[in-house]
Amino acid sequence: MASRGRDPVVSARGLVKDFGRLRALDQLTVDIPRGATYGLVGPNGSGKTTFIRAIVGLLKLDKGELNVLSRPVSRVQEIYSRIGYMTQHKALYPDLTLQENLEFFAGLYGIDKQERERRISELLEMVNLAEHRQRLAGTLSGGMYQRLSLACTLIHEPELLLLDEPTVGVDPRLRQTFWDYFERLTSEGKTVIITTHLMDEAEKCRIVGYMRAGRMTAAGSPEEIKRHAGLKPYLQLWLRDPKKDASLLRARGYEVDMAKGAAARIRLESHDQIKDVLDAVSPLDMRLKEPTLEEAFLKLSEGA
Amino acid sequence: MIALNVRRTGVVALRVIRQLKRDRRTIGLITFAPIVLMTLFGYALSGEMSGVTLGMVDGGGHDLLRSYLEGIKDFEIVYLGSESDAELLISDGRLNGAVVMKPGEVRVLLDATSLQISGAILARAEAGAQQEAASREKDQGNLIVTRYIFGYDLEMMDTVGPAILGLVVFFFTFINAAISFVRERSQGTLEKFMVSPLSRVEIVSGYVLGFSFFTLLQSATTLLVVTHGFGVPMRGSPLTALAVVLLLGAGALVLGSFFSNFARSEFQVVQFIPLIITPQIVLCGVWWPLQSIPEFIRPISYLLPLTYASDALRAVMLKGASIPDILFPDLLALGIFFLVFFAAATLMLRREVD
């Protein structure tokens, strides 16, 4: 049992799930370490939600081995009080007030009244809905509804959080608050598994897993993934005399891509080469583009 | 998994109550719908039952007597299977009398509480039997046996009132429960329950508890209207009547929960009405006595909870029956119905919802 703390929180080996003829999970293998923010990204229909539902025991897997908090998933019911699950459609009662929604979910976990009030206040503060406490949830705006749903998921302070697109429709400032809060949770040793379509959010995760057609095609820290994809930064140059300047640059061994309209693009091996480029030409304007996580994923999934 | 945590169940019940309480239209409907229905039926069926309703059990041998009685304009004939059925209906006040025919014997059952009608029935039966005897070759007489049974001088509302109470509760609870469960599914809260310590038994029990609160409210108002507004007697204890209605409501709730699995939207729930509600109205034995429902359909009547509930309610209200009197078969049947569909509803709330 001493090693339990270091066991992965979720450990999946060769998961397969078929919906009729559609293979939603295809030999999915992944370990999710304790205390991480783990971002699940990938195109629509790539199996992110299916994977999360498998982790919480809502799906019967066709094949594979899945352990959650060091237990086989078949016995995950025993530890539901330690898991927080936010579904992709926001599970709330529109005809109850915010307070009543939170009270209800707190009640399911047997949280006593005093503690419950403390947490409700804290969470409503975090999702910035404190002044709407007595409003009916159904009258909230889309983003507010989303925020309340997150608060309801956090009410029992679970150690494993599974959040399916929790930030859809949430404004940037509050999204930042969410991520700060997730940071705090992971620093307490809790694990946050989160799906998102936003690459700036994925960048904030300690580990990102890229799913495609039910497989994990790449996983690692955002930096690792970019390095692994072998992407280089490039310069975008608006040249004074495109023809002449391009041939000057080619003479220095650069590959000049003129395909994209007015600007020329040059791949750089390192940032030092910027000076060299400017020695050769003096462009009207230029921009340095760092490789993005998105490009890295696209590149990596080309091979998959 | 079968473990039932009382506190969690209470949390679900409280939530259901809060939601229903906020739903003004539903509250209005559950209190006023029974009143409107009662008034409607009250006027439509006002006054004494007209004509003479005569039961007939034809054991053969009296074709002439039979057609003689059938030919009498004032007599409405209800065909029955046995003498005991006839007895039951007379004591319920739904038949004025009955003629039981066997070869060589005619038994005339009469209601001791309305001697005028009884006299008329007896006179006609004797006249018919005499005619029959006269037409025979060897002047062979008919043996006429008369029996008096204590019936009950009933107004239509007295029979129908208790049944309407049951019907309204059943209808409201079934529809609302089914819609609530469809919503739990579509808004994703059910999936969230599945990933919480709340067990399936607790979910359904919580609903039963929460809805019972409203069933009580509804039955109390309806009972007041039936007894005070329409003068239907309440010879038994109102608490016994409420107990019957609560059991019926619990059955309707689990039935609604079970059927919610076959509906994808609230709209589809409404489409269950012809399938679930209408047969109960037709076959529960209120408008047409059970004993007169064709035998091949009768088994269906005995499967429907409203049949037992209206029987029990009538017994409590009109005859002053107490719980032991209605235990068998009414309460037992309602209890079994509840348990069967409680189990079915619980099993349908599968954890793996793929």
Ligand SMILES: Nc1ncnc2c1ncn2[C@@H]1O[C@H](COP(=O)(O)OP(=O)(O)OP(=O)(O)O)[C@@H](O)[C@H]1O
């Ligand atoms: N209950 C189901 N029945 C049939 N097919 C399903 C079911 N759930 C998911 N699928 C299919 O499985 C595939 C994976 O779906 P999933 O919801 O896991 O994708 P996702 O990665 O979460 O997509 P999104 O980014 O759009 O949320 C999809 O093709 C989907 O249509």
Ligand SMILES: [Mg+2]
């Ligand atoms: Mg999804």
